[in-house]
Amino acid sequence: MRILHHHMQVKLKIMNRNHNQLEEGILSKFDGGLKLVGHKQVSTGSAISSITPGKHYVIPLQQHIGAISQVLVKSGDRVLKGQMIAKRGDLISAAIHAPVSGVVTDIKQHAVPHVSGLSDECIFIENDFKDEWIERNPLGDDYNHTASPNLRKIIRDAGIVGLGGATFPASVKQTEINLKTLILNGAECEPYISCDDILMRERAAEIISGADIIGHIIKARRCIIAIEDNKPEAIKAIQAVIDEDGTGFFRIQAIPTIYPSGGEKQLIKIITGKEVPMNRFPAEIDVLCHNVATAYAIHRAIYFAEPLISRITTITGQGIKQPQNIEVLIGTPMQACIEHCGGYTEDSDELIMGGPMMGFTLKSDDLPIVKATNCLLVTTKEKEMPEQHHMPCIRCGKCVDVCPVRLLPQQLYWYASSKNTDRLLEHNLFDCIECGCCAYVCPSDIPLVQYYRAAKTTFIQQERERKASDIARQRHEAHQFRLEKQKKERAERLRKKREMLKNKSNDKEADKKDSKQAAIADAVARAQAKKAERLKENKAADQDIK
């Protein structure tokens, strides 16, 4: 009996584990992942510095996930700092604001920092150096008495997007309310990047204030700030603010430094022990996740009515003379930022936007800083030159061991090279988060992520073409059907008409026939009657004779 009781207790404990994990600070692990050298100290030596404003700003209309923003100004217009110059294009989209006061000089295509290396529509603004702000009416502490939809509207109109790199419109994520847990993502797992680290060190109170606002909007019960344990100073700074707050709403959680712990799904697994169901949002498991920099931007929007017109960007790498974090206006040319940091070293090699794992190389530095620019990394030539031709895959499976999504990268590579779409989908190509762990460990130096991106793009294009051709076919078929129907209807009408005509003539003929027959019958009847009379008369005559 006692054994049974004990057994039940153990079972209950196991059942409660997931539930209690959040309260007790027990951590889970996600699959795979890598231990990488951080290189954070390269850029954390000095405080955040502001860059002196320049004359020209280029602001792309697509700086977020979702529909492109719609321009509200035209060439020649005077704009004020913080003025909305493009509104959101759809439900999932973000507004864009003027970073300085000045004049719109042009709206045209310009190169933008994007994986594709293509150009996009941009607004050009010339700074008048008057620093004239648009009229601002900050809400301040009143947010505590403001309804969630109104707060969300402020965040939406401030053009705030996820600043961790994904740039998903922040207010859209906050539409679910009564989510139990708000997770603030301060993991910053990519090597070299330190903008969140430095922000947490220097502006911890503002971040916590932003988190409180988000918590108020979604009516969260708790907020967990997750920070990788390689950032002790950030942890200390945030902890100090939480201690001061004393409400027990916030809790800091140091997590092991394993790339990609900062991926939203991976972080949620670490903190809650649960996995976000496939093709669903974290809200499904009662969680909302925001980056610390996003929380900071929300604080600025509520307390200063300041839209998202600047961000902290890490300028780092061995190819930069004075690596550091800078506070920079969106639309600032990258060259200006590099110059601010002492310029390139002589052996600088590649310019990467983002970290070394997921970032992409830029062809030129004649590009604007955008909302997604968390880091500019300049490498040096000492980096081992990857061989021009990679080796064949030897199916060693190292990629399987490090994949945080439990994919089979070697199979995906095989099917991507043979363009086998069905198999690619069966092997969950679209669940790949492109973290680059597989390519990092690949002994054959195969640029695996490149293959997956290409396969995804090809598939999406094929689907689009298929849909287009489906629509065209359906239209054609509908058209054919309509023609056929009209033809049939016409034939039917014709047939009916003919029948009607035929029936009419038949009737006439029948009438004719009938009258004739009747006449004949009459005549016959008459003749017979006469004959009978005659016979009678004859008989009578005969009798008379007799």
Place this chain on the structure above:
Amino acid sequence: MLFKQSPSPHIKQSLSVHDMMFMVIYALVPGALASIYFFGWGVLFNLAIAISICLATEAIILKLRQRDVAHTLQDGSALLTACLLALALPSLAPWWITAIASISAIAVAKHLYGGLGFNPFNPAMVGYIVVMISFPLEMTLWSAPLGVNDGWPDFSTTFNWVFLGALPYGETIDSISMATPIELIKTQLNQMHDITETRNSKEFSALFSGLSGAGWQWINLCFLAGGLWLVKKDVADWRIPTAFLITLVLISNIFSVIDYSTNSSTLFHVFSGGTMLCAFFIATDPVTASTTPKGRWIYGIGIAALVYIIRSWGGYPDGIAFAVVLMNMAAPLIDYYTQPKVYGDPNK
């Protein structure tokens, strides 16, 4: 300023295919030294012949396929195939046996299917099977291990036999060769002598000394040591050898408990023949093995079961080559049905 472009990630781990292949070769060294110690010059000749012919074949075919010969030869895969083959072949195999096996391994099993990474079957094992089926008699030519009878023949006797097919005056091949323990048990069983009788007979007691036969136990222990190092270095997968050895232990235990007079002991199975070479160096060949985590368990279990079946009831004394190639055939199917459930899969 303009910059050059490259795909992400922009940092990389330094372990390359070349490094992996050479680490496997280094891990073979203890086992190879033990083989040389117990079976003499023949093993060295096997290595010399297999290496030169494998590399030459690889070079010629790469040339024919218009590939970069020097660069590809450096990957070490042909060298590794040669070493595995040489260590699997009997120590007194005539040179042409080794040559035919080498050419079959590299030309047929590897390059006809597209070269490194594309071969469905383990090249060394295909080479071994070709000569095993074609020349069964020559494939039994092991010398007596050191410490049993006269041990292995001297340099000139071995050289004359391997390269010229000549024997010292008045001697036959039977006088310098001797059946391996694993083979002997099989032939004795066929002649109705049970295992206890064979092991205890005066004639063979020296051969069966120790755990699993003179020499063989040490060779297997050395391969085990090299293999453990490989697993520790994360070059060989740990699941395949674990699954293989556990299964072999379990099956052999069950059968030897049922009837120890006709079924060899677990120790004998684990430390005799090519068991450890297979567990850590052959079954773990990544190209031809299953690549999913679950699949690797199944793959290892499958090889062990087949090895036991062939050893106990098949026509060949040691079934490793056949077991490995049979499971190679099953690997794509295993992979297909053992896909891990991805993050967030509701059926997990």
